Amino acid sequence: MAGNREFFNRRLHSLLGVIPVGLFLIQHLVVNHFATGGEESFNKAAGFMEHLPFRIFLEIFVIFLPLLYHAIYGLYIAFTAKNNASKYGFFRNWMFLIQRITGVVTLIFITWHVWQTRVQAAFGADVNFSMMENILSNPFMLAFYIIGVISTIFHFSNGLWSFCVSWGITISPRSQLITTYVTIAIFVALSFVGIRAIFAFV
Amino acid sequence: MMSDKKTVRFIITRQDNPNSDPYQEEFELEYRPNMNVISALMAIQRNPVDVKGNKIAPVSWDMNCLEEVCGACSMVINGKPRQSCTALVDQLEQPIRLEPMRTFPVVRDLQVDRSRMFDSLKKVKAWIPIDGTYDLGPGPRMPEPKRQWAYELSKCMTCGVCLEACPNVNSKSDFIGPAAFNQVRLFNAHPTGAMNKAERLNAFMEDGGMQGCGNSQNCVQSCPKGIPITTSIAAVNRDATFQSFKNFFGSDQI
Numbered sequence: 001m002a003g004n005r006e007f008f009n010r011r012l013h014s015l016l017g018v019i020p021v022g023l024f025l026i027q028h029l030v031v032n033h034f035a036t037g038g039e040e041s042f043n044k045a046a047g048f049m050e051h052l053p054f055r056i057f058l059e060i061f062v063i064f065l066p067l068l069y070h071a072i073y074g075l076y077i078a079f080t081a082k083n084n085a086s087k088y089g090f091f092r093n094w095m096f097l098i099q100r101i102t103g104v105v106t107l108i109f110i111t112w113h114v115w116q117t118r119v120q121a122a123f124g125a126d127v128n129f130s131m132m133e134n135i136l137s138n139p140f141m142l143a144f145y146i147i148g149v150i151s152t153i154f155h156f157s158n159g160l161w162s163f164c165v166s167w168g169i170t171i172s173p174r175s176q177l178i179t180t181y182v183t184i185a186i187f188v189a190l191s192f193v194g195i196r197a198i199f200a201f202v
Numbered sequence: 203m204m205s206d207k208k209t210v211r212f213i214i215t216r217q218d219n220p221n222s223d224p225y226q227e228e229f230e231l232e233y234r235p236n237m238n239v240i241s242a243l244m245a246i247q248r249n250p251v252d253v254k255g256n257k258i259a260p261v262s263w264d265m266n267c268l269e270e271v272c273g274a275c276s277m278v279i280n281g282k283p284r285q286s287c288t289a290l291v292d293q294l295e296q297p298i299r300l301e302p303m304r305t306f307p308v309v310r311d312l313q314v315d316r317s318r319m320f321d322s323l324k325k326v327k328a329w330i331p332i333d334g335t336y337d338l339g340p341g342p343r344m345p346e347p348k349r350q351w352a353y354e355l356s357k358c359m360t361c362g363v364c365l366e367a368c369p370n371v372n373s374k375s376d377f378i379g380p381a382a383f384n385q386v387r388l389f390n391a392h393p394t395g396a397m398n399k400a401e402r403l404n405a406f407m408e409d410g411g412m413q414g415c416g417n418s419q420n421c422v423q424s425c426p427k428g429i430p431i432t433t434s435i436a437a438v439n440r441d442a443t444f445q446s447f448k449n450f451f452g453s454d455q456i
Binding site for chain 1: 407408412417433439441442
């Protein structure tokens with residue numbers, strides 16, 4: 001099948017954004033939400049995730065490799081667009097632009113977040129409630145995390161909509177419109193979960 | 203008779219040859235009732251004088267049918283790509299700004315070269331092969347409701363407006379553009395055309411084909427013929443999904 005690498009790359013990018021990266025995002029936000037139940041509740045949940053057997057393989061194959069591919073190919077996609085939302089101000093064209101902006105913001109956020117937590121853990125730091133409490137006590141970091149989390153959730157929710165179109169799941173204008181509403185609901189719901197968890201550390 | 207003559211102002215982006223820099227010229231024309239952009243351009247052609255009274259080279263543009271079915275006279279009018287034959291001066295804000303559709307190579311002034319669109323029709327085999335070494339017979343019939351449905355898709359006149367509006371059709375990307383999706387869907391829907399469905403899809407899935415779509419959906423908003431382009435895009439995406447699964451997992455690739 002020579003000559004259709006682009007097709008494969010693009011579809012793989014679309015798929016990985018939802019499975020496994022999107023699923024991991026939901027799981028991560030849900031585990032974070034244990035913070036609303038107090039320090040002990042969060043540490044117990046985080047500890048459970050931390051002590052999953054074969055954790056390093058789960059991390060590599062479910063998180064890091066798919067995320068790395070999605071991020072690098074996504075950057076290429078983002079920078080091959082010639083955005084024209086100021087000239088063609090249609091709703092979907094704005095979503096197209098915001099999808100690219102949030103993609104880049106999310107990449108910056110996640111890179112920093114991985115450095116601050118997972119990489120520090122590899123250096124011997126303990127990833128627990130007090131670590132997050134410490135990070136988020138800085139008002140600049142708090143704002144950065146809120147923007148980062150909202151941006152990530154937006155990118156995922158709107159990406160779900162594009163996923164449905166790119167794979168040919170939603171074809172009719174009506175199904176695409178209803179999917180827009182559904183993805184807005186997902187955005188609001190996940191943002192609630194994410195932001196509530198952040199403020200549990202403050 | 204009214205004393206003051208009503209006039210129409212135009213600002214036209216011009217370019218002397220494909221490699222020279224664009225520049226703008228301003229024109230003031232006598233208003234006539236029911237003027238459209240083409241009749242204004244014709245007036246400039248008859249009397250090529252700009253607003254300052256300088257004699258200039260007449261503005262060149264493409265046109266053919268003058269009834270919005272050929273697609274030749276597309277240009278960017280007040281920021282929107284559309285056909286100049288149906289752009290009525292009475293409905294446009296003045297000064298009326300005319301620019302070429304820069305997504306395509308500019309030949310001269312408002313004239314662009316839309317060859318890439320015709321090349322893409324060849325790439326996706328947007329035709330129905332009926333020639334053989336013997337009489338192939340009448341072929342399967344198309345149900346009337348389906349014919350009426352397909353007629354809407356067949357209204358595409360390769361005018362280039364959807365490519366001009368698309369953020370992903372540009373010099374950095376090799377995306378084929380929205381119009382081709384609709385052609386693949388149209389010819390795959392035809393009972394005889396469907397016999398070459400896999401061939402068409404496989405050609406479309408090759409590099410420089412369908413994969414550059416980013417779902418900005420400007421195409422469907424901008425199409426002068428109201429073609430459901432994004433529906434065609436999603437429908438062809440589904441067909442391509444199945445085709446790629448067949449190619450990889452299946453035994454019957456046709």
